[in-house]
Amino acid sequence: MTDRRHIKEIEQVLGGTQTGRDSFVSASWRRCVELYGMDPSRNDPAHIVTDAELRDHRKQAEWMIGAARSSLQSLFRQVAGQNYVLLLTDAKGVCVDFFGDDLFVNDLRGAGLYLGSNWSEDLAGTCGVGACIVTQEPVTIHQDDHFGNAHVSLSCTAAPIFDSLGGLAAVLDISLLRSPTPKRSQNLAMSLVTNAARRVEMANLMAEGRRDWVLRLSDSPEFLDVDPEAAVRLDGSGRVLGYTRAARRLFTDGGTIIGRRIDEVLNLTVDDLPDLMRDRPTEDRIVTMRDGGALFGHAIAPQAPRTALRSSRQGGPLSGLAGDDPAMEQVLARAAKLARTSVPLLISGETGTGKTKLARAIHMVGTASGFLSLDCAGLSPDTLQETCDTVNGPTTLLLRRIEDLPGDAAAALAAILDGRDCLRPLSTTCVAPGALGLSRPLFHRLAGATLSLPPLRQRQDLGTLMDRLLRRRAPDDMRLSPSARAALLGRQWPGNLRELEQVLDVAIALCEGRVIDQSDLPAPVDAMIQATEAGESLEQVMEACGWNMSCAARRLGVNRSTVLRRLRKAGLQPPH
Numbered sequence: 268m269t270d271r272r273h274i275k276e277i278e279q280v281l282g283g284t285q286t287g288r289d290s291f292v293s294a295s296w297r298r299c300v301e302l303y304g305m306d307p308s309r310n311d312p313a314h315i316v317t318d319a320e321l322r323d324h325r326k327q328a329e330w331m332i333g334a335a336r337s338s339l340q341s342l343f344r345q346v347a348g349q350n351y352v353l354l355l356t357d358a359k360g361v362c363v364d365f366f367g368d369d370l371f372v373n374d375l376r377g378a379g380l381y382l383g384s385n386w387s388e389d390l391a392g393t394c395g396v397g398a399c400i401v402t403q404e405p406v407t408i409h410q411d412d413h414f415g416n417a418h419v420s421l422s423c424t425a426a427p428i429f430d431s432l433g434g435l436a437a438v439l440d441i442s443l444l445r446s447p448t449p450k451r452s453q454n455l456a457m458s459l460v461t462n463a464a465r466r467v468e469m470a471n472l473m474a475e476g477r478r479d480w481v482l483r484l485s486d487s488p489e490f491l492d493v494d495p496e497a498a499v500r501l502d503g504s505g506r507v508l509g510y511t512r513a514a515r516r517l518f519t520d521g522g523t524i525i526g527r528r529i530d531e532v533l534n535l536t537v538d539d540l541p542d543l544m545r546d547r548p549t550e551d552r553i554v555t556m557r558d559g560g561a562l563f564g565h566a567i568a569p570q571a572p573r574t575a576l577r578s579s580r581q582g583g584p585l586s587g588l589a590g591d592d593p594a595m596e597q598v599l600a601r602a603a604k605l606a607r608t609s610v611p612l613l614i615s616g617e618t619g620t621g622k623t624k625l626a627r628a629i630h631m632v633g634t635a636s637g638f639l640s641l642d643c644a645g646l647s648p649d650t651l652q653e654t655c656d657t658v659n660g661p662t663t664l665l666l667r668r669i670e671d672l673p674g675d676a677a678a679a680l681a682a683i684l685d686g687r688d689c690l691r692p693l694s695t696t697c698v699a700p701g702a703l704g705l706s707r708p709l710f711h712r713l714a715g716a717t718l719s720l721p722p723l724r725q726r727q728d729l730g731t732l733m734d735r736l737l738r739r740r741a742p743d744d745m746r747l748s749p750s751a752r753a754a755l756l757g758r759q760w761p762g763n764l765r766e767l768e769q770v771l772d773v774a775i776a777l778c779e780g781r782v783i784d785q786s787d788l789p790a791p792v793d794a795m796i797q798a799t800e801a802g803e804s805l806e807q808v809m810e811a812c813g814w815n816m817s818c819a820a821r822r823l824g825v826n827r828s829t830v831l832r833r834l835r836k837a838g839l840q841p842p843h
């Protein structure tokens with residue numbers, strides 16, 4: 268487009284005519300004339316700050332340059348040989364870092380695509396960086412989208428980078444000196460630059476967050492651990508300390524995000540974060556949102572000493588494991604004191620009492636930064652050795668179900684523990700410690716102290732645990748009817764907390780409305796086993812239940828319509 272046509276189009280846009288330009292371009296042209304008093308016919312050269320000013324800008328942006336470096340390098344490798352230039356500018360538009368082909372340095376410098384150039388809109392007119400700073404959104408300013416004639420050969424695609432408090436910190440720009448005419452030729456550049464900006468925000472949040480929980484979130488399980496979409500940094504009570512831009516989508520009301528509690532928007536509290544750590548399969552780390560959506564979560568535990576989480580009474584992972592139960596209080600108080608030592612711990616209790624969960628919480632409160640988890644059943648000495656060879660610094664070694672450890676692996680374990688002081692074993696077992704049958708040397712290397720978890724039927728905090736699990740696993744306002752609650756409180760729970768979780772999951776799935784009733788509860792495992800063992804016929808069950816469908820359904824562990832169907836099939840009818 269000639270200079271004259273470009274100027275004419277700007278005049279038309281100012282006069283209110285739609286010329287087919289993107290609206291954010293027209294808005295920027297208007298600002299250039301009406302706000303900054305610019306003249307499109309002037310051929311202003313690039314604005315370059317002085318060396319002293321550049322030093323100041325770079326110094327202020329030092330942390331961002333550090334966080335962005337590796338993302339910029341990898342982005343530059345991706346576009347190598349295609350004549351793209353990468354600019355990192357600060358929030359004022361001054362280029363503080365630069366990657367370009369040395370062959371074109373003079374051309375790039377002349378066009379202002381270089382260190383120290385100032386691309387703020389009030390100086391450079393409509394341009395990628397300037398428009399991005401004003402709109403705080405990714406933009407492509409392609410060729411004659413630029414306001415001044417000096418820049419109309421450029422194509423610039425820019426994405427904002429936000430600091431963890433939500434303020435604009437920098438702009439990442441990818442530019443071409445000469446590009447194909449269609450604007451859509453830059454769609455790929457847009458996707459590259461927005462992804463790179465997201466990674467820079469993530470790197471920055473991770474670098475800040477070593478003393479806090481970080482919860483990373485992704486729509487798809489494949490990318491969760493390698494390239495998550497969003498992240499929040501949380502304090503010990505689950506309040507947001509920092510976030511990446513993409514995490515704004517969680518807080519849809521548009522208010523301030525810092526200081527908000529994560530359980531306002533997600534069905535989890537900070538006590539649930541250990542369940543989202545990397546030792547769990549990705550598919551199991553589903554986080555449901557209060558609005559009904561679901562995401563995959565990856566929780567990263569604090570790495571540095573966490574003074575705020577030291578005792579179970581002060582909040583944190585240990586206190587979240589129990590409500591008001593005297594036996595659990597004693598176990599957790601003991602665990603809190605032992606957690607920060609390097610004493611090997613043996614945690615015993617029936618299946619599903621929460622031994623693994625307690626071990627993770629102890630790791631969280633302790634000082635070791637590394638965490639390894641192994642199931643002992645079928646563990647080979649080679650796998651054990653290979654896993655322990657990855658250790659680099661103080662590490663917790665969680666050994667699940669130590670009673671199942673094969674003999675040859677037991678010998679290897681004793682040797683490994685002898686050779687590596689940095690490994691702290693936390694073992695779990697369903698067998699009483701005295702009956703474990705481990706060799707004496709290995710026993711002493713594993714059980715410096717023991718912790719014994721009570722079965723759920725003996726705990727006095729069953730009601731609190733039910734409420735917490737329901738809040739975590741069910742939609743917002745789902746609750747238990749008084750009779751369902753009483754029925755659950757009266758059960759024996761041979762499968763302990765695991766069984767409780769499963770019973771609630773079934774009830775939530777079967778419940779039609781918002782109130783879980785007795786008929787939504789699966790039959791107690793014991794009753795099912797007894798019914799099968801006693802070989803009760805359908806008729807006997809019906810008689811025992813006074814022909815009450817709901818009662819029979821519960822006793823058989825099926826729903827009412829199944830009972831009805833079976834009755835019809837068996838030709839049974841209630842006695843008149």
Ligand SMILES: Nc1ncnc2c1ncn2[C@@H]1O[C@H](COP(=O)(O)OP(=O)(O)OP(=O)(O)O)[C@@H](O)[C@H]1O
Pocket residue numbers: 542587588589616617618619620621622623624625667668695696697732736764765768
């Ligand atoms: N205090 C708790 N509050 C809520 N849920 C819990 C609690 N403790 C454990 N759970 C849940 O119960 C289930 C079983 O817990 P965990 O795996 O820790 O038990 P375990 O004693 O190690 O079981 P096993 O001996 O069978 O391996 C898990 O899904 C866990 O999230």
